[in-house]
Amino acid sequence: xxxxxxPKPTDGELxxxxxxxxxxxxxxxxxxxxxxxxxxxxxxxxxKMLQIMTEKGLVSxxxxxxxxxxxxxxxESQAQKHLVTDLLDKAFQGSALKLxxxxxxxKKASKAELEAIRRLLxxxxxxx
Amino acid sequence: xxxxxxPKPTDGELxxxxxxxxxxxxxxxxxxxxxxxxxxxxxxxxxKMLQIMTEKGLVSxxxxxxxxxxxxxxxESQAQKHLVTDLLDKAFQGSALKLxxxxxxxKKASKAELEAIRRLLxxxxxxx
DNA sequence: AACCAATTACGAACTTCTTCGTTGACATCT
DNA sequence: AGATGTCAACGAAGAAGTTCGTAATTGGTT
Numbered sequence: 001x002x003x004x005x006x007p008k009p010t011d012g013e014l015x016x017x018x019x020x021x022x023x024x025x026x027x028x029x030x031x032x033x034x035x036x037x038x039x040x041x042x043x044x045x046x047x048k049m050l051q052i053m054t055e056k057g058l059v060s061x062x063x064x065x066x067x068x069x070x071x072x073x074x075x076e077s078q079a080q081k082h083l084v085t086d087l088l089d090k091a092f093q094g095s096a097l098k099l100x101x102x103x104x105x106x107k108k109a110s111k112a113e114l115e116a117i118r119r120l121l122x123x124x125x126x127x128x
Numbered sequence: 129x130x131x132x133x134x135p136k137p138t139d140g141e142l143x144x145x146x147x148x149x150x151x152x153x154x155x156x157x158x159x160x161x162x163x164x165x166x167x168x169x170x171x172x173x174x175x176k177m178l179q180i181m182t183e184k185g186l187v188s189x190x191x192x193x194x195x196x197x198x199x200x201x202x203x204e205s206q207a208q209k210h211l212v213t214d215l216l217d218k219a220f221q222g223s224a225l226k227l228x229x230x231x232x233x234x235k236k237a238s239k240a241e242l243e244a245i246r247r248l249l250x251x252x253x254x255x256x
Numbered sequence: 257a258a259c260c261a262a263t264t265a266c267g268a269a270c271t272t273c274t275t276c277g278t279t280g281a282c283a284t285c286t
Numbered sequence: 287a288g289a290t291g292t293c294a295a296c297g298a299a300g301a302a303g304t305t306c307g308t309a310a311t312t313g314g315t316t
Contacts, residue, residue, distance in 0.1 A: 010273065014218055028293075045275050047294070052273090066282065067293065077230070083219050084227065085234045090142055091211050096231045097241040099212065101248060102205070103224045103231075106213045113225040114249055120229060121246055138303065156263075173305050175264070180303085194313055195263060 006074050007056050008082055015039065016049055017072055017079060020059065025071040134202050135184055136210055143167065144177055145200055145207065148187065153199035 009017055019034045020026065032046040050070050053059045062069045074082075084099070092098040137145060147162045148154065160174040178198050181187045190197045212227075220226040 011218065012274065042276060043293090044277080044295095048275075048296095049273090051295080080219055080226070080230045081234050083215055084230045087211055087215055088231065088234060090139065090146075091208050095241070096234070097244050097248075098208070099231050100228050100245050102208045102212045103216065103227050104248065106209050106216060106224070113223070116225050117228050118246070118249055120225075120232065121242055121249075140304065170306055171263090172265095172307080176266095176305075177303090179265085194311095 006058060006078075006082075008086060009053075009058055009074065009079060012049060013053055013058060014079070016046065016053065017058065017074060017076075020070065020072040021076045025062075025069050027067050027069055029067075031070065134186060134206075134210075136214060137181075137186060137202065137207060140177060141181055141186060142207070144174065144181065145186065145202060145204075148198065148200040149204045153190075153197050155195045155197055157195075159198065 015035065015038075016031060019031050023030060023034065028043070028047045028050060031050070032041065032043050035041050035046060050059060050061075054061050054070070058072070058074050059070050060073050062071070088094055088096065088099055092102070143163060143166075144159060147159050151158060151162065156171070156175045156178060159178070160169065160171050163169050163174060178187060178189075182189050182198070186200070186202050187198045188201050190199070216222055216224065216227055220230070
């Protein structure tokens with residue numbers, strides 16, 4: 001087995017991956033329709049990007065009748081981990097603390113979220 | 129006053145900003161020497177990037193004798209906030225919780241860090 | 257004044273990402 | 287069969303980022 005490291009998706013690719021994560025496997029048309037509601041895009045643009053992403057291994061393609069069905073190969077949590085690790089190294093000297101601080105300042109986390117984070121810390125062994 | 133929104137720095141630009149944040153205002157040569165230890169780069173490459181970054185407003189330039197001295201205009205915490213907000217929107221549906229979870233899973237945070245995060249939460253009002 | 261080293265400026269080349277127009281294949285409808 | 291519509295494939299073009307070779311400038315030295 002070759003645990004090939006998938007490349008870090010670009011912003012545009014990430015937008016498409018988001019759609020695939022939500023819809024599951026879908027055709028170019030379906031992906032395009034959804035993507036078009038959040039950002040104006042041409043059909044062939046989405047198609048081209050899916051083709052490139054297929055080459056990169058970010059998505060897989062299955063021929064189904066007359067059309068093709070695309071599916072994300074890079075999982076959502078996998079991508080998140082990738083991006084966070086990247087950002088951690090490049091902008092926070094690898095310090096998760098600094099990143100968390102920044103995250104809490106950037107968006108006001110809801111009370112429920114703060115509690116959830118606290119519980120998460122408990123499980124993580126940070127409990128005194 | 130014009131609170132001009134500085135652009136999001138690219139990865140290459142971020143590498144240079146890191147150096148400027150560490151060294152403070154410095155010449156191209158100084159920046160190049162430091163940057164060269166972590167990633168092989170040519171002198172003129174660093175110069176060119178600093179010129180472009182000056183156009184963008186990410187750094188400022190002061191002529192000093194025969195050389196120029198560059199200084200970061202985009203602050204470190206400012207950049208961090210920018211990047212985190214961006215990532216939050218693009219990959220975590222704006223959920224700080226998900227990002228924090230991912231951060232804690234990506235790099236093993238030290239015990240000290242976990243405690244610090246907990247204290248941070250206390251101050252943030254997440255305490256029951 | 258002539259020369260040398262350091263530094264900046266300029267611009268070309270290359271890569272990657274993104275967008276889109278055009279074409280050709282294939283199926284359906286009349 | 288011929289017209290029409292849908293879709294994938296392809297290539298071109300543009301924008302942005304990166305790298306670097308080369309020229310021009312300047313200060314100091316002999």
